[in-house]
Amino acid sequence: MTVVVNENRNKRARVASATHVAGCRMDLNVRDFAPMAADEPALAGGTDEGPSPLEYVTAGLAACQLVTVTKIADAMGLDYTGLRVDAEADVKFRAAQGAMSPIPRFSAARLVVRMRSPEPPERLARLEELVEERCPVSNLFLDAGIAPEVVWAIETTG
Structure with missing residues (x-):
């Protein structure tokens, strides 16, 4: 079975951005979707407000x-x-070197x-x-x- 690939689609970029909110908390933006929260768990210095x-x-x-x-x-x-x-x-x-985690x-x-x-x-x-x-x-x-x-x-x- 052959799966046909549209060659024009191979050149499309995937674009995302991350905007700092506070601490480790950020908003992720992709296309026209509502922002998605990202954060770190409290153990890693975040507030656990998102994955x-x-x-x-x-x-x-x-x-x-x-x-x-x-x-x-x-x-x-x-x-x-x-x-x-x-x-x-x-x-x-x-x-890590030095005082970094x-x-x-x-x-x-x-x-x-x-x-x-x-x-x-x-x-x-x-x-x-x-x-x-x-x-x-x-x-x-x-x-x-x-x-x-x-x-x-x-x-x-x-």
Whole structure:
């Protein structure tokens, strides 16, 4: 199965801005959507008024995987329901020089793709292959040396 890519879409930039509110609190702006709050937990010096930037990256990984599964499954004409993706990313802290606090770094990522489908195993295996090579955020992790572990929890129906 071939997925056709519109070459003109490859050149569109994704634009976002972060505006300082107070302390670690910021407003994130993307296109014409209402601002999204971002902050750090109190333990990290914030006021916990929104997800942290690292939590947004983790949520972006889950969302990107879900969109990729949806687009490819629909292009393949797969029958499915109950699609959900759970993501978890481990953060390790590296010592910083001087009085600076430790530097957080992603060290591992795990995804669980949950869905129900009556499709045969061969078609579902093809879906997995295509998603693995096409999810942009998953590939961003991979390019950084962190291969996300992906578990497909497919409940067969019908």
